[in-house]
Amino acid sequence: MTTTGGTPRALVAGAHSSNDFMRQRNLSAVLTMLHHDGPQSRADLVRRTGLTRSTIAVLASELEELDLVRALGATAVPGQVGRPSALLEANAQVAAIAIHPETDAITVGIVGLGGEVLRRVRYDTAEPATARETVRIVRTIVDGMRADLGAECRIVGAGIAVPGMVNTSDGRVLLAPHLGWKNESIAAALTRALGVSVVAGNDASVGATGEFAFGAAxxxxxxxxxxxxxxxxxxxxxxxxxxxxxxxxxxxxxxxxxxxxxxxxxxxxxxxxxxxxxxxxxxxxxxxxxxxxxxxxxxxxxxxxxxxxxxxxxxxxxxxxxxxxxxxxxxxxxxxxxxxxxxxxxxxxxxxxxxxxxxxxxxxxxxxxxxxxxxLRSRLMLVGAAELVFERTVLPVLPSDPG
Ligand SMILES: [Zn+2]
The missing domain is CATH 3.30.420.40 (ATPase, nucleotide binding domain)
Incomplete structure (x- = not known):
């Protein structure tokens, strides 16, 4: 998993915009900056990336066309002479489902690009839910949320933070002692139930990912x-x-x-x-x-x-x-x-x-x-589980299939 922090390591000043590989890396780095660090002007992006104004303009309009980034409108900076700078922000309507099963509750959220928790439901359980019950409960909650969110919200996948040993390559939980789960193919079961691809991760790794992207780190x-x-x-x-x-x-x-x-x-x-x-x-x-x-x-x-x-x-x-x-x-x-x-x-x-x-x-x-x-306290597991999804699906800004 590669996540880009505050330093735009993926960028090369004066990169050849004709080079598809470099263009994709630059698109990914700009989108990641807007996603992790909030709204910024084109001038901010020029300064932070070292790329030219014209390159940033091309990258920004491409991200806008993909509806991954939106313009926030012009804001005048006090004391600044000349054209006010429009802020760009990651489109929060591009969202991931985030799931966190615990011994006494299952929390489900919808998290938009930019890390905002758009919806959140905590479902209390008298005892730890089995993997099968968890899938059923999550499906019911997500069905309700989808109806509520409307057509504009684009769900790109789901992530689950499990307190236990998770094989991240196939999304299988080998052992989650406090939940009583053993050898559960949780990602596959949730994928079938929700109709989107699901990534599973250990809760501590998810926490590290969340604090790295949006929190203290x-x-x-x-x-x-x-x-x-x-x-x-x-x-x-x-x-x-x-x-x-x-x-x-x-x-x-x-x-x-x-x-x-x-x-x-x-x-x-x-x-x-x-x-x-x-x-x-x-x-x-x-x-x-x-x-x-x-x-x-x-x-x-x-x-x-x-x-x-x-x-x-x-x-x-x-x-x-x-x-x-x-x-x-x-x-x-x-x-x-x-x-x-x-x-x-x-x-x-x-x-x-x-x-x-x-x-x-x-x-x-x-x-x-x-x-x-x-x-991030109570937001951490949701934001971190959503990040598992974004870093695989949206942030790489992978080219769509031709034709
Ligand atoms: Zn020990």
């Missing part, structure tokens, strides 16, 4: 994303703008990095994995709660003074720090993004965790790595 090229959920800790690594997949698409199981040889036994069979030492489940008894959402947790941790709670917090932050130092040494990212439960730990221990990503145990020098909390 927008504009960077190298990202380590680590997410804490009730199902454990997962992650995604993007290097030079490309998500690391590994064989079968299983790369990024950061939760099973060993951090404590005298720790707790993990469900994977080993002792002292990151996700057994750092978990919301371990913390809840100290808060006197059985469940807590991210916003409530931020408040509870900010106000917490109980010594036992603070000891447990310090224990978890120490092990998270160990793991982050390892990840930084392995991947040398520009930015580390912590999401979910780990974002809450960052809000109360920013200094300790920042030291962990900035101090090299090898050289002892301070590195300029940014440590950020994920920004």
């Amino acid at each position: 927008r504009g960077v090229q190298n990202l380590v994303y680590v997410n804490g959920t009730p199902s454990g800790i997962g992650g995604g690594v993007i290097i030079d703008g490309v998500l690391l997949r590994g064989m079968g698409g299983f790369a990024g199981e950061m939760g099973h990095t060993l951090v404590n040889s005298s720790g707790t036994r993990c469900h994977c069979g080993r002792i002292g994995c990151l996700e057994t030492e750092v978990s919301l489940e371990r913390l809840l008894p100290y808060l006197g709660r059985e469940h807590i959402d991210e916003d409530e947790l931020d408040i509870a941790l900010g106000l917490g003074r109980d010594p036992a709670l603070l000891r447990e917090l310090a224990h978890q932050v120490d092990f998270l720090s160990e793991a982050l130092t390892n990840f930084v040494n392995l991947f040398s990212p520009d930015t580390v993004v912590l999401a979910g439960y780990l974002g809450s730990l960052l809000s109360v221990s920013r200094e300790r965790l920042t030291d962990a990503v900035r101090l090299s145990p090898l050289g002892g020098h301070v590195r300029s790595i940014r440590l950020e909390r994920a920004q």
Whole structure:
């Protein structure tokens, strides 16, 4: 998967517009900029790409003809003499269906180019829905949304973010323990039910993709994303703008990095994995709660003074720090993004965790790595699942079949 961040690496100044390959890359890069970074004038695009005004004009009108980009109308810039510049924006009516099954709900959204969530339905379930039930529920919700959205909305595909091991090449879920799914051909089943092609991805990879395109890691090229959920800790690594997949698409199981040889036994069979030492489940008894959402947790941790709670917090932050130092040494990212439960730990221990990503145990020098909390919160899984679709279907601006 190739995603283009803020730097237009695909562009070559003065590219030969007669060259179809280069033209397509330039179309793709301009559309990706408008999609990820919002409305921009032709002058902005000239400045950011290094292409000539006439090349940008040709690319923009071609994207407008394909109805992937629309003109927003002229806006006068205060103090600017001369013709006001019209803004171009990605057409939000070109949209993807986004699906996120969890243990207690299935959320379905329609996400337009530009990352706007146009529609969203959360369907609560008393217990985790089976794969078959999930397909049936999603189909019913999507049928209702399609009737509501009208003919102008062009659905280009669907993406599903699954909390489990997903073979990204064929969309099969090998194992999603918390959903009780095993060896489910979820992408194929959804494709039959919805009549559009469906891409499946692991929820942590989807989160990395979403934060990279629209959130805390927008504009960077190298990202380590680590997410804490009730199902454990997962992650995604993007290097030079490309998500690391590994064989079968299983790369990024950061939760099973060993951090404590005298720790707790993990469900994977080993002792002292990151996700057994750092978990919301371990913390809840100290808060006197059985469940807590991210916003409530931020408040509870900010106000917490109980010594036992603070000891447990310090224990978890120490092990998270160990793991982050390892990840930084392995991947040398520009930015580390912590999401979910780990974002809450960052809000109360920013200094300790920042030291962990900035101090090299090898050289002892301070590195300029940014440590950020994920920004997209409740939109993340929908925006990320839609991005799986856009980056395969729309953003490459593939030529249509001749004739
Ligand atoms: Zn483990």
